[in-house]
Amino acid sequence: MILKILKEYNRILLLPVIILCLSVIPTFAQGSLSIGVSPTFKTLKMQPGETYSDEIVFWNLSQEADTYDVYIRGFRQVENQPGTAIILTDEEEAEALYSASKWISVEKKVLTLEPSKNTKLKYTINVPTDVTNGEFNAQIFLISQTKGELEGTGAFANLAAGTPFLIQIGDEFVENAELLRFTTDKKTYERINVDFFTQLKNLGDTHITPAGEIVVENIFKQEVARIPFNRNKQSLLRDNIGNYTDNWSQSGYLSPSKILTVGPMKAKLLVTYRSFQPGFAVLSSEATFWIIPWKIIIAILVILLTGIIAVISKKKLQRKK
Amino acid sequence: MRSIKTLLKIGIPTLLILVFASFFMYFSSQAASLTAVYVYMNRIQANLSTGVVYIVAVAPNSSFASGGTLKIEFPQTQDTTWCRTAGSMTVTGVSSSSADQSSGNWDIDAALPGTLAGTCSQGGASTADTITITGLTALTAGTTYGLQIAGNTGILGTNSTVGQHDLTITISQGATIDSKTFKISLVSNDSVVVSATVSESPSVNCVIGSNTVNLGTLYPGGAFAVGSHTISTTATSGYYWAAYGTGNGSTDAGLYYGGGPYLIPSSGSTTVDLNPANSEGFGIVLTQPAGGSVVPANFLAGSNGIFGSLDRQFSGARMILYKTSSAASAENSTVTYGARASTSALPGAYTETVTFICGGYY
Numbered sequence: 001m002i003l004k005i006l007k008e009y010n011r012i013l014l015l016p017v018i019i020l021c022l023s024v025i026p027t028f029a030q031g032s033l034s035i036g037v038s039p040t041f042k043t044l045k046m047q048p049g050e051t052y053s054d055e056i057v058f059w060n061l062s063q064e065a066d067t068y069d070v071y072i073r074g075f076r077q078v079e080n081q082p083g084t085a086i087i088l089t090d091e092e093e094a095e096a097l098y099s100a101s102k103w104i105s106v107e108k109k110v111l112t113l114e115p116s117k118n119t120k121l122k123y124t125i126n127v128p129t130d131v132t133n134g135e136f137n138a139q140i141f142l143i144s145q146t147k148g149e150l151e152g153t154g155a156f157a158n159l160a161a162g163t164p165f166l167i168q169i170g171d172e173f174v175e176n177a178e179l180l181r182f183t184t185d186k187k188t189y190e191r192i193n194v195d196f197f198t199q200l201k202n203l204g205d206t207h208i209t210p211a212g213e214i215v216v217e218n219i220f221k222q223e224v225a226r227i228p229f230n231r232n233k234q235s236l237l238r239d240n241i242g243n244y245t246d247n248w249s250q251s252g253y254l255s256p257s258k259i260l261t262v263g264p265m266k267a268k269l270l271v272t273y274r275s276f277q278p279g280f281a282v283l284s285s286e287a288t289f290w291i292i293p294w295k296i297i298i299a300i301l302v303i304l305l306t307g308i309i310a311v312i313s314k315k316k317l318q319r320k321k
Numbered sequence: 322m323r324s325i326k327t328l329l330k331i332g333i334p335t336l337l338i339l340v341f342a343s344f345f346m347y348f349s350s351q352a353a354s355l356t357a358v359y360v361y362m363n364r365i366q367a368n369l370s371t372g373v374v375y376i377v378a379v380a381p382n383s384s385f386a387s388g389g390t391l392k393i394e395f396p397q398t399q400d401t402t403w404c405r406t407a408g409s410m411t412v413t414g415v416s417s418s419s420a421d422q423s424s425g426n427w428d429i430d431a432a433l434p435g436t437l438a439g440t441c442s443q444g445g446a447s448t449a450d451t452i453t454i455t456g457l458t459a460l461t462a463g464t465t466y467g468l469q470i471a472g473n474t475g476i477l478g479t480n481s482t483v484g485q486h487d488l489t490i491t492i493s494q495g496a497t498i499d500s501k502t503f504k505i506s507l508v509s510n511d512s513v514v515v516s517a518t519v520s521e522s523p524s525v526n527c528v529i530g531s532n533t534v535n536l537g538t539l540y541p542g543g544a545f546a547v548g549s550h551t552i553s554t555t556a557t558s559g560y561y562w563a564a565y566g567t568g569n570g571s572t573d574a575g576l577y578y579g580g581g582p583y584l585i586p587s588s589g590s591t592t593v594d595l596n597p598a599n600s601e602g603f604g605i606v607l608t609q610p611a612g613g614s615v616v617p618a619n620f621l622a623g624s625n626g627i628f629g630s631l632d633r634q635f636s637g638a639r640m641i642l643y644k645t646s647s648a649a650s651a652e653n654s655t656v657t658y659g660a661r662a663s664t665s666a667l668p669g670a671y672t673e674t675v676t677f678i679c680g681g682y683y
Binding site: 083143 | 520522523524525526527528529530531532533534535536537538539546548550556557558559561563576615634635636638639640643645646656658660670671672673674675676677678679680681682683
């Protein structure tokens with residue numbers, strides 16, 4: 001009988017138990033994490049058998065010391081974002097053709113960053129004698145060791161930062177790229193705040209740093225804007241695709257040279273990427289979009305309509321008189 | 322014989338009077354040591370030919386009537402090295418100096434009173450280089466007076482020998498004399514050249530406000546819970562933040578309870594919607610910092626209950642914030658974590674470790 005009652009009220013009893021268990025009061029050891037690094041990247045030109053030594057400087061601007069594990073791995077871009085670097089997983093590293101991680105040695109495997117103090121991490125790169133020409137990469141990367149005990153529901157935040165290395169072996173490289181896409185984020189804009197999306201693929205055997213311009217013309221083929229492409233000089237790794245975003249914004253509807261910037265627009269992208277004679281390999285594409293200041297247009301129409309109605313009404317009144 | 326007697330009668334008393342009188346006169350000269358004295362020089366380098374300025378603090382042991390004189394005498398064997406050119410000095414009473422001690426007599430109480438005039442004279446065969454200050458008005462015993470002596474037509478320098486040198490400071494007025502001899506020390510070089518090079522290398526500085534986030538209590542089938550911390554960045558030429566989770570270590574990122582096991586996943590390629598009834602998930606959103614930084618749409622805070630989804634491992638890192646130009650001052654963003662448990666969630670303590678990657682562009 002008792003068992004039957006318990007079985008019947010099983011669900012009712014279970015809920016408070018679950019709530020009780022999930023409501024364990026968490027104890028958190030909170031602390032801030034701070035890491036500064038210089039340089040943020042390093043490009044080297046080396047030869048087989050060559051050795052290079054230098055240092056990376058890390059610092060910690062928080063009030064307490066932080067301990068970091070040091071990783072040396074090949075890297076790849078984060079989500080096709082040129083100029084970014086995230087180290088490879090063990091599996092990826094094992095298959096990475098251009099990883100230079102095995103060439104690099106550092107003096108410490110664990111680094112403690114004292115508050116408000118620069119900490120140098122010395123490294124040495126030994127290029128193997130039998131390496132083929134081309135560009136290889138690796139990153140010296142720090143990841144904070146998770147601190148504190150956590151009971152209950154919550155999240156730990158780790159901080160990671162490092163210095164990517166692009167190591168060019170040899171003197172001659174194939175620089176080749178393909179323009180995959182050039183478009184705007186929308187087809188019509190009320191205000192001039194246009195994001196141009198460009199997608200490039202690096203087909204060469206070294207990184208490229210594309211540069212160029214986006215020239216915007218109005219319906220009368222008058223140039224209304226000239227926007228630098230990739231003004232931050234973000235590089236694209238070999239065998240990678242890179243998405244570039246360039247913004248064009250302007251407060252009014254007149255260009256700096258007082259040309260009307262309303263209506264259909266045509267943007268022409270011109271990109272160069274070769275370090276030697278870049279003008280011989282230009283990538284270009286066009287995108288069209290509209291700038292329609294509809295609020296202003298509606299306001300003008302309303303004023304015009306009001307005026308017309310007023311005039312007609314006045315005439316009608318005059319006729320009646 | 323009578324004349325001898327007369328002579329003795331007059332001579333002996335006269336002699337006695339003279340002896341006593343001279344004895345009395347000798348003791349009327351009240352010489353004492355200064356209670357406190359210091360000399361604070363703007364330069365302590367040996368062999369300076371010009372530009373030396375003294376701040377002198379003196380506390381007389383005696384009280385002095387108006388019309389006194391203050392003298393600073395340098396070693397007799399170092400003529401013309403301290404007073405490089407004889408002539409007038411610029412003398413100013415000062416009521417404080419950097420060398421003042423917070424307590425005791427080495428703390429200037431008042432500027433040396435009077436219409437002060439100073440000269441610097443070079444020593445000779447039997448005299449030493451001397452600075453003489455005249456025009457002092459009445460001084461009170463135990464009060465520490467301050468004065469500054471700088472070159473005018475007279476030029477002050479320092480002796481060429483490194484090490485200690487005796488200096489005697491005397492205040493006198495009539496028969497009242499207070500003085501003290503003490504040492505000052507000269508060094509070969511009193512200037513430190515500090516040099517530093519500002520590196521050309523680009524740098525980035527990244528801060529996470531807190532390494533733990535409390536999501537409070539999740540009720541199975543209940544509402545979503547949030548917790549937050551800030552991230553802050555400065556960079557010389559652009560920066561980016563990416564993030565990835567750990568989850569259960571095999572399938573997805575998210576809040577994980579190893580005792581179950583049970584994963585509240587951060588599923589989906591873009592966002593996790595925690596609004597539908599009995600939904601379950603974990604994600605983060607960020608506020609967009611001022612100054613032109615960009616938070617990708619799926620991670621941009623603003624839609625209630627919708628959070629950007631994370632993936633796991635390095636390979637699952639997702640861009641959460643970036644800027645393609647420099648950030649000279651700290652750019653702050655608030656990272657908010659959101660989580661919701663469905664009715665099927667097992668009771669227990671759930672945790673997730675989110676790794677934030679911060680870097681500058683190459």
